[in-house]
Amino acid sequence: MAREQQAAQTLFRLSGVSCAGCVNKIESAVQGVAGVQDARINLADKTLKVQGAAAPQSCIEAVRQAGYDAEVAKSSERQRREEQRAQEERHYHQLLWRSAIALGVGLPLMAWGLITDKMSVNSFADQLAWGVMGLITLAILVFCGGQFFSGAWKALRHHSATMDTLVALGTGTAWLFSMLVVLVPHLLPEAARHVYFEASAMIIGLISLGQALEVRARGRTSAAVEKLLELQDTSARVLRDGKEVDLPIEQVQAGDQLRVRPGEKIPVDGMVLEGGSLVDESMLTGEPVPVKKGEGDNLAAGTLNKNGSLLFRAEKVGADTRLAQIIEMVKNAQGSRVPIARLADKISAIFVPVVMIIAVVAALVWFNLGPDPRAAHMLVVLTSVLIIACPCALGLATPMSVMVGVGKGAEYGVLVRNGKALQQSCNLDVLVVDKTGTLTEGSPRLTDIESEGDSDELLRLLASLEQGSEHPLAEAVVTAAHEKKLDLQKPSDFEAITAHGVMGVISGKKILLGNSKLMQRENIPLGDWKARANNLAEAGRTVMYAAVDGVMQGIIAVADPIRDDAAAAIARLRKLGLRLEMLTGDNQASAEAVARHLKIDKVHAELLPEDKERIVAQLQKDGARVGMVGDGINDAPALARADVGFAIGAGTDVAIESADVTLMRSSLHGVANAVELSRATLGNIKQNLFGAFIYNTLGIPIAAGVLFPLTGMLLSPIVAGAAMALSSLTVVSNANRLRFFKPSEVH
Amino acid sequence: MIATLVNTIGVLLIIAIIWWFWLGPRRGAAKTVAVSEQLQIVVKDGVYEPDHIRLPSGHAATLHFLREDPSPCSEWVIFPDLEISAELALNKETTVEIPAAKPGKYPFSCQMQMYRGTLTLE
Ligand SMILES: [Cu+2]
Numbered sequence: 001m002a003r004e005q006q007a008a009q010t011l012f013r014l015s016g017v018s019c020a021g022c023v024n025k026i027e028s029a030v031q032g033v034a035g036v037q038d039a040r041i042n043l044a045d046k047t048l049k050v051q052g053a054a055a056p057q058s059c060i061e062a063v064r065q066a067g068y069d070a071e072v073a074k075s076s077e078r079q080r081r082e083e084q085r086a087q088e089e090r091h092y093h094q095l096l097w098r099s100a101i102a103l104g105v106g107l108p109l110m111a112w113g114l115i116t117d118k119m120s121v122n123s124f125a126d127q128l129a130w131g132v133m134g135l136i137t138l139a140i141l142v143f144c145g146g147q148f149f150s151g152a153w154k155a156l157r158h159h160s161a162t163m164d165t166l167v168a169l170g171t172g173t174a175w176l177f178s179m180l181v182v183l184v185p186h187l188l189p190e191a192a193r194h195v196y197f198e199a200s201a202m203i204i205g206l207i208s209l210g211q212a213l214e215v216r217a218r219g220r221t222s223a224a225v226e227k228l229l230e231l232q233d234t235s236a237r238v239l240r241d242g243k244e245v246d247l248p249i250e251q252v253q254a255g256d257q258l259r260v261r262p263g264e265k266i267p268v269d270g271m272v273l274e275g276g277s278l279v280d281e282s283m284l285t286g287e288p289v290p291v292k293k294g295e296g297d298n299l300a301a302g303t304l305n306k307n308g309s310l311l312f313r314a315e316k317v318g319a320d321t322r323l324a325q326i327i328e329m330v331k332n333a334q335g336s337r338v339p340i341a342r343l344a345d346k347i348s349a350i351f352v353p354v355v356m357i358i359a360v361v362a363a364l365v366w367f368n369l370g371p372d373p374r375a376a377h378m379l380v381v382l383t384s385v386l387i388i389a390c391p392c393a394l395g396l397a398t399p400m401s402v403m404v405g406v407g408k409g410a411e412y413g414v415l416v417r418n419g420k421a422l423q424q425s426c427n428l429d430v431l432v433v434d435k436t437g438t439l440t441e442g443s444p445r446l447t448d449i450e451s452e453g454d455s456d457e458l459l460r461l462l463a464s465l466e467q468g469s470e471h472p473l474a475e476a477v478v479t480a481a482h483e484k485k486l487d488l489q490k491p492s493d494f495e496a497i498t499a500h501g502v503m504g505v506i507s508g509k510k511i512l513l514g515n516s517k518l519m520q521r522e523n524i525p526l527g528d529w530k531a532r533a534n535n536l537a538e539a540g541r542t543v544m545y546a547a548v549d550g551v552m553q554g555i556i557a558v559a560d561p562i563r564d565d566a567a568a569a570i571a572r573l574r575k576l577g578l579r580l581e582m583l584t585g586d587n588q589a590s591a592e593a594v595a596r597h598l599k600i601d602k603v604h605a606e607l608l609p610e611d612k613e614r615i616v617a618q619l620q621k622d623g624a625r626v627g628m629v630g631d632g633i634n635d636a637p638a639l640a641r642a643d644v645g646f647a648i649g650a651g652t653d654v655a656i657e658s659a660d661v662t663l664m665r666s667s668l669h670g671v672a673n674a675v676e677l678s679r680a681t682l683g684n685i686k687q688n689l690f691g692a693f694i695y696n697t698l699g700i701p702i703a704a705g706v707l708f709p710l711t712g713m714l715l716s717p718i719v720a721g722a723a724m725a726l727s728s729l730t731v732v733s734n735a736n737r738l739r740f741f742k743p744s745e746v747h
Numbered sequence: 748m749i750a751t752l753v754n755t756i757g758v759l760l761i762i763a764i765i766w767w768f769w770l771g772p773r774r775g776a777a778k779t780v781a782v783s784e785q786l787q788i789v790v791k792d793g794v795y796e797p798d799h800i801r802l803p804s805g806h807a808a809t810l811h812f813l814r815e816d817p818s819p820c821s822e823w824v825i826f827p828d829l830e831i832s833a834e835l836a837l838n839k840e841t842t843v844e845i846p847a848a849k850p851g852k853y854p855f856s857c858q859m860q861m862y863r864g865t866l867t868l869e
Contacts, residue, residue, distance in 0.1 A: 042840065080836055087837045091817040147818070151793035159768060162793045162861040163820075211818070218819050335823040335832025335858070345827075348860045353768040357761050364757040368750070378753075392820070395859030399823070418830055 010056050011250060012048040012070040014041070014063065022068065029066040033058050072248065078229050088219055095212035098144035102205030105140055109133070109198035110718065120193045121185040130182045130195050137175060137197040145171060145204040161352035163390040167207060169356070170386035171200040174717060177379045192375035196383070196717070203387055203721035210725025217732040221400060223739065224407025225334070228327045231283055231302035236267035239311075249317075256314045260305045268301045269316035269323075277308030284323065285413045285664040329417065330410045334403045338419035340682070341398035344689060348391040355389035355700070362704040370705075377705070380714045384703035388720035393695055393727035397688035400735035405681030408741050413664035414674045421660035424644050425627070425678035428578060430619055431671065432638070434612070434630040435584035438648055438668065439594060440560040442631075444473055446480035447541055447561070450532060451554030458554050460486040462546055465504045465511050468494045473542060474502075476558045497521075501544065512547040519545050519552070529555055540593025562594060569668035570598050572745065576675050578627070581619075583612050583638075612638035629671055646671050673743040680741045688731045695727045788864070790814040790821050790835060795855075795864040804850040804868035810843045821862055826855045 017026065023041045026048065030039035035054035042049070048070060050059050056072050063070040112118075121130055141149070149172070151164030178195040185193045238247050239257040252258070252268055260266055262277070278290040281303045290306055293299060299312055302323040318324065337345070363382040370377050402419045409416050416422045436442050451458040463481030466474035467488060481488060491504035491511070500521065501514015512522060516533075519526055524547045526533075533543040533555050541557040570580060581602040584591045591605035604615055612630075616638050619626045628635070628642035639645030639659055647659030648666055663670030703715045789796045790812060802808050814821055814835040824843065825832045833843045845866070853866040 046839075080839070083839075084836060087817065094817075147792070154792040154794050156767075158794045158798055160794065160798075160863055161768060163859075164793045164861075215819055218822075331834055332832055335825050335834065336830060337825065337827045345860060349863070353764055356764050360757050360760050360764075364754060367753055367757075392859055392861070395820075395861065399825075399858040 010050045010054075010059070010072065012050065012056075012059065012063070012072055014046045014048055014068060014070050016068040017041070017046055025066050026063055026068060029062045030059050033062050078232060078234070081226065081229055085219070088215060092212055092215045095208050095215065099205045099208035099212060102140050102144040102201050102208060104205075105136060106198050106201030106205050106718075110202060113198060121181050121195060122190075122193065127182055127185065130178075130197070133197050134175070134179050134182055134195070137178075137201050140201045140204060141171060141175060144208060148204075148207075161356065163352070163392050165352055166355065166386045166390050167203070170383045170717065170720075171203050173379065173386070174203075174383045175200045188375060189373060192373040194373075194376050196379065199383065199717040199721075202718045206718070206721040206725045210729050213725075213729050214732050217729065217736055218400075220736055220739065221403045221732070222334070222407065224404075224410055225327060225330055228302075228323065228330065228410060231265065231323060233265045233267040233301075237261075252314055252317050254314050254317055254320075258312055258314055260310050260312070262305060262307050262309065264305050266299045266301055266303050266305060266310075266312075268314045268318075269321045270299050270312040270314045272297050272299060272310055272312045274311040275309050277310050278306040280304040280306055284326070287413070287665045287667075326410065326415060329415055330406055333406045333416050333418050333422075335399070336402065336418040336420070338398050338402055338423040338682075338685065340423055340685060340689070341419075344394050344397060344692070348395045351389070351391040351394070351696075355385065358700060358704065359385040359389075366705060377714060380717060381703065381705050383717040384715045384720040385700060387717055388699040388703045388715070388723055389696065390724050390727075391692075391696065392724075393692035393731045394689075396728055396731045396735075397692045398685050400732055401681050401684040401688060401738060404735050404738040405677060405684070405741075408738060409674065409677050412670075412673050412677070412743060414670055414677060415662040415664065416674070417660050417662070421644055422678050422681055424625070425661065425674050426682045427625060428627040428644060428675070429624040430581060431573060431578045431627045431629065432581050432583055432612075432616055432619070432642065433600075433668070434628075434635050434638075435582050435586065435591065435594060436560060437631045437666070438563075438629055439566050439582065439598060440562050442560065444476040444542075444558045444560045446476045446556060447559045448536055448557035449480075449554065450556075451546075453553070455554070456484060456486060458546060458548075459484065459556075460488065461506055461509070461511050461548065462513050462556065464488040464506050465491050465494070465502060465513055467491070468504075469496060469502050471496075471502075473544070473558045477556065509548050510550070513544055513556075515543075516545060519547065522547070522550070524550060524552060527552060537589060538593070540590035540597075542590070559590070562597060563667070565667050565669055567598055569672055569745075570600065572672040573668065573675070574599070576672060578675070581615075583607055583615060585609075609634055610637070613641045616641045627671070629668065631666075646674065669743075669745050673745065676743050677741060680738060684735060684738050688734055691730055691734070692727065695723070699723060787811045787813055787840070790824075790862065791816050793862060795862055798864035799867065800864065801867045801869060802845070805847050807847045808845045810845060812841045812843060814838070814841070820857050820859045823858045824855055824862075825858065826853055826866065828853050 027039050027041055030036055030048065030050060033054050035052045036050055036059065037052035040049045060070050121127055148164045148167040151162065152168035155162045155165055174196040178197050181188060181193050181195050234249055235246050236249055236252045237244050237259045238252060239259065244259055249267055257273065258267065258270065272293055272295050274295065276294040279293045279299065280290045281300065282288055284300055284303055293310065300323065301321040359382050362385055363378045366381050367374050367378045402422065405422060406416050433439060449455045449459055459481050463478045463486065466477045468491065489506055491506050494504040496502045497514070497518065500518040501512065503512045512518060516526060526545065529545065529552050533545065536543045536557040541559040543555055543557045545555055546553050573580060580600045581604065582591060582595055582600045583604050585607050586605055588605040591603045595603045612635060616626050616628055626642045627644045627646060628638050629646045629648055630639050631648055639647060644660045646661045646663055648663045648670065661674050703720055705714050708714060786800065788810060812824060812835050814837055817837060821835065823832055823834055829845065829848060831843065831845065833841055835841045848868055850868050853868065854863065855866055856863045
């Protein structure tokens, strides 16, 4: 205990710390506190990490004495999120304000222009009035649009161009031209003495408004991770020195004993030491039915203890818990790219410089070939093209949808490793399914017992006999006897005969249990039992003969039962257009019986583990896109070979890290959910890409003036600004529609 | 007279754009760091600073991103070829683990591809 306490680590959040000089001062002050082994400040995070058994309060006191303030950091990840949200909120309001001010100046100016049509500079009075207006607009550009200009300048110095570049160039050109008109109107032809101050102000206002709305909408796209984070408890009840104390979750260490009461969340991963309870794991696995937990069972952080009190030992804490790993994985996957985005990526990478060239070329064409007023037309075209061309929408099209799609999957217990897996899940042809543990429950059960006399008595004798055997089928027999609460006895003269069965003596009776070969060997006639056994065998069961004192007494049949939901899930998968094939190491007869029952198209039976990978590879060679479902560890090579590997089952650490898709719930419904989700996400991405491409490919020529011969009008830079603001907003909003995705499965 | 001037300026602009963004020499803003050292990348005003990073290949490394830019574009940093992405906290350091990888150029960017940089492993 003492050693564990020594290794304890406390994290403090500092305030008032801003310089490197403060760091030394605080570190040495805290190091002076009794029990502190090491104190280290992270200036970027403004946190202090203290190692040692010192009381947190005395550390805080030491920091205060040094002239700063500190508090114990609570559940850091969640707090970070909250701060992030608060900062987002501030940024949102800042953008709204900028937009309001810019539009507040731009709108009246535009109204003035529309109503009076006096936007030209023809006299000294005009010069003066518009000069003042120009300075006001300059203030708007600096205060409301300053970040576009500084961003553009910085990007330019790095030989790169961003949307800031386009906005700054567009609005800057409009303002500079207008100022030129104000200062030296006589140098310009009369028709071109028009000012465009309202355009600069309006564009800044509209784009800021669009960004504000985008910030808002983006906040909603990450709702899924937020929900997962909320599952993490902030404190835990730990047994220390025989007492139960509430500790912040960061201070819980592996090996600690913890108590959870009914209705409380389980704070860390661990193993039950005492007590029993129903635990609701639906938040983690999507499994709606609570699971019974008792001594020796594993508990996962974030799940809900329903009705009993549990004492358990912490095994994994902090970032090692399964929940933390899931959150990490979801976050990582949310930011990943899908292959479909490659083209859009390539385009947006060179887009901005290309647009700048297009804008200059279009301006020159208007200047040389266009109708009068040439200078004005040139300016409008230049500004509009620059403003409308921002490739933001294109860049956002895929990440936004992936973000929502991956998060949505996590809600249903479908963990997608990256965007590529998400995309490939949508167009699979064949789904190869491992039988044991996926289609079936994975542990054999006694299904039939037929006997001459009392079947319970026969079962009692057989289970007593099998107690000593290690054969997997024996376990099914013993379990069945336990369920019926039969009293078992120890057999004497027990003997296992390889490939035949077992024999032994119980209460003076000689019992034999095995296949027909065993009965032949012992010269026991099978009689009409043989026909009944054949019937059961055809149904896919493993049948054994039982004889007592040399006379056939009955038969028992054992089978790995098909999972309750397998048939419904397979029907769903077939409806999604997938062909199903089964892989199993089992014998052909029982495999085919299962396949018949579940309507599976093809069976590969009696396989060795390495055959599975070969079959997947063969299917791929024949041109099929193959999905493979297996339970993780023994199917690993085949899962890796498949286009998409679905690791099904408990969601072990290995599986989470290696599979393309991990299903938290041991059900094929998860695969169907994944396929449906993938199709919904891909559909959404295509809508987004289409919208963004159309927008840019149509927007630029229109802004360049190709419609002028038809309409006699040029696209106003203000409309271009509004359209640009709308474009990324549209993409983000459309991605948000995915949040309403629901798999077709009904419980 | 004015026409010639405007056209000349236009053509010069086009040449300047092509030269500056594509052909021009990329001044070495690159930083080479040993694995043990801390390298901080500031995300601000539409760029990563530094935006060219050199690291020895074959070693895992940690990059420290400090995002000072509230605009949503900069929220994520993505290394598509390394299958890494990270959500960057605002005004706070976020560490990004780079696994040991083969020598080569690995571009990284924000979600919208507005902020761009290159990680060179050599
Ligand atoms: Cu952008």
